[in-house]
Amino acid sequence: MVRAKEKVMRGVFFIAALASVLAVALICVFLFAQGLPPMLRIGVLDFLTGDRWRPTAAEPSFGILPMILGSVYITGGAIILGVPVGILTAIFMAKMCPKPIYRFLKPAINLMAGIPSVIYGFFGMMVLVPAIFEIFGERFDMMSGNSMLAASILLGIMILPTVISIAETNIRAVPRELYEGAVALGASHERAVFKVILPAARSGVLAAVVLGVGRAIGETMAVRMVAGNQTVLRMPYEFFSGVRTLTSNIILEMGYVERESLHFGAIVATGVVLFVFILIINLLFSVLNQDKEAR
Amino acid sequence: MKTKRIISIITILLALCLSAGMLTACNESNDNGDNGNAPAGNGNNPAPPDNNPTPSDDFDSSRRISVFTREDGSGTRDAFISITGVGDDMYEEAVVLTATSEIRTSVAGNPYAIGYVSLGSLNDTVKALTIGGVTPSAETIIDGSYAIQRPFLIVTNDEKDADPLVQDFIAFALSAQGQEHSSTNWTSAGNTGDYTPAGLSGTLKIGGSTSVDPLMALLRAAYIELNPNVNIEISGGGSGTGINEATSSVIDIGMSSRNLRDTEKEALNEYTVALDGVVVIVNTDNPVTNMEIETVKDIFTGEKTTWSQING
Numbered sequence: 001m002v003r004a005k006e007k008v009m010r011g012v013f014f015i016a017a018l019a020s021v022l023a024v025a026l027i028c029v030f031l032f033a034q035g036l037p038p039m040l041r042i043g044v045l046d047f048l049t050g051d052r053w054r055p056t057a058a059e060p061s062f063g064i065l066p067m068i069l070g071s072v073y074i075t076g077g078a079i080i081l082g083v084p085v086g087i088l089t090a091i092f093m094a095k096m097c098p099k100p101i102y103r104f105l106k107p108a109i110n111l112m113a114g115i116p117s118v119i120y121g122f123f124g125m126m127v128l129v130p131a132i133f134e135i136f137g138e139r140f141d142m143m144s145g146n147s148m149l150a151a152s153i154l155l156g157i158m159i160l161p162t163v164i165s166i167a168e169t170n171i172r173a174v175p176r177e178l179y180e181g182a183v184a185l186g187a188s189h190e191r192a193v194f195k196v197i198l199p200a201a202r203s204g205v206l207a208a209v210v211l212g213v214g215r216a217i218g219e220t221m222a223v224r225m226v227a228g229n230q231t232v233l234r235m236p237y238e239f240f241s242g243v244r245t246l247t248s249n250i251i252l253e254m255g256y257v258e259r260e261s262l263h264f265g266a267i268v269a270t271g272v273v274l275f276v277f278i279l280i281i282n283l284l285f286s287v288l289n290q291d292k293e294a295r
Numbered sequence: 296m297k298t299k300r301i302i303s304i305i306t307i308l309l310a311l312c313l314s315a316g317m318l319t320a321c322n323e324s325n326d327n328g329d330n331g332n333a334p335a336g337n338g339n340n341p342a343p344p345d346n347n348p349t350p351s352d353d354f355d356s357s358r359r360i361s362v363f364t365r366e367d368g369s370g371t372r373d374a375f376i377s378i379t380g381v382g383d384d385m386y387e388e389a390v391v392l393t394a395t396s397e398i399r400t401s402v403a404g405n406p407y408a409i410g411y412v413s414l415g416s417l418n419d420t421v422k423a424l425t426i427g428g429v430t431p432s433a434e435t436i437i438d439g440s441y442a443i444q445r446p447f448l449i450v451t452n453d454e455k456d457a458d459p460l461v462q463d464f465i466a467f468a469l470s471a472q473g474q475e476h477s478s479t480n481w482t483s484a485g486n487t488g489d490y491t492p493a494g495l496s497g498t499l500k501i502g503g504s505t506s507v508d509p510l511m512a513l514l515r516a517a518y519i520e521l522n523p524n525v526n527i528e529i530s531g532g533g534s535g536t537g538i539n540e541a542t543s544s545v546i547d548i549g550m551s552s553r554n555l556r557d558t559e560k561e562a563l564n565e566y567t568v569a570l571d572g573v574v575v576i577v578n579t580d581n582p583v584t585n586m587e588i589e590t591v592k593d594i595f596t597g598e599k600t601t602w603s604q605i606n607g
Binding site: 057125 | 355358359361362363366367368383387388389390391392393397400401404405407408533536
């Protein structure tokens, strides 16, 4: 009787575990089945390296290189702006923060994580974009405040709660003995934190950065409201110009596109590229992580 | 150790930049507050351009024009590019936004901006340009003098057109009661008089343009109130989908926010339920009040890029 119960429960747990795997598998199948044929019809190379996106023109062209680069630039910018702030905040919260400030800071950061991205988008549109245009518009002959810079700053803010909470948890998880040992050997509090605890928490902090990258590259709503969405090929130093990201490209045209048209296929194919992107990033960081652990 | 210190200094600088940016932006939104946010009332009498706050003197006409456009496939964009002649040559540097409200907000926050929205969603946070001297309004749209306009059509194929329920719904949409809704946010093209419910029952499938959708939702609610035994299903998909599905009898009535092409006219009967103007808008600080349609085209194709090239 007990054994039968155990078997049933084991099955239940197995099915629960299977559900998430199944979901991922289904998404993969859908994406590749719908996305690959149009990609082949356009030509994989033309699709990935083409710099013109004119889906509804008389002679349509589907090149997503500007969007691939756009995603890379904006995510890179967000990481440059957000990760240092996030990690330092995490160190402060875990090791240096007085209790009364912590009691205020922690809920504030949790609240930040709960703000819907469309609200961030509105903030970016009403505050960030006009401010950037006001400050830099004339000097750099900007089209508008909608720019890579605006998107990077906004995303830098949006990834903060993710980076902070994961990094903080991992810094707290470092055994106290390490810190005490460092202090006993004569290290100051700061030195012990930066030289002993932070390196010990390295893989966890890295995981925080990965999640940050994932959040940044997958963000759609807020980015499309401030990034400008031009499908022009940009260089990384043109951060006062607008770009379109892979995610924005999908959401911008999804609402109107005719099913089973090549345009629809090209949009799904954009999703495939995005998916592969995220796979590569995850793989890269897990390889990095393994290296660190092996050492 | 040294790198850590550098990182922390950079971080502090960035944080300062961020907060400085927010402060300046706050000041700016206070400036904009003066312009007010109240909508201009309904589509029949949008605020005429000369009612707007006086343009500021520090408008620098040597500045670049900030062009805002809608995304590929949007009905408003379709109508705009085909009437102004922009066609497939939309300026590549133009900022692409996906909603009327986003265009309006962006133009209101940027003194050098230009964009276009549906007449129904115009309010006095932005200034509507007259096109060739003609003010966009219900009257100029009906008499055709305001050029940038599009019809909201409902279309049926011959088979469905003979269906009594379809006929009854179309009769309602074109009647005084139906056109009352067309003139809330859009312009009514005139009505066929009073409608009396025939007490029919059944299900109607309507689909197509998402621009017509809000009007159709109003018509549906009013029609069902008068004909409680009728069930109406509305689906989206865009004008193209609506026309295709109406032709192939997948749905009973198709919605389109663009004119039918000649081949489509052969297969379908069309009824104009409303007219909608597309209004070219600029910031209230902009001294420009009028533009020729060619100038609009030159701006949106990127031929003219600074305000000094535009002469009123």
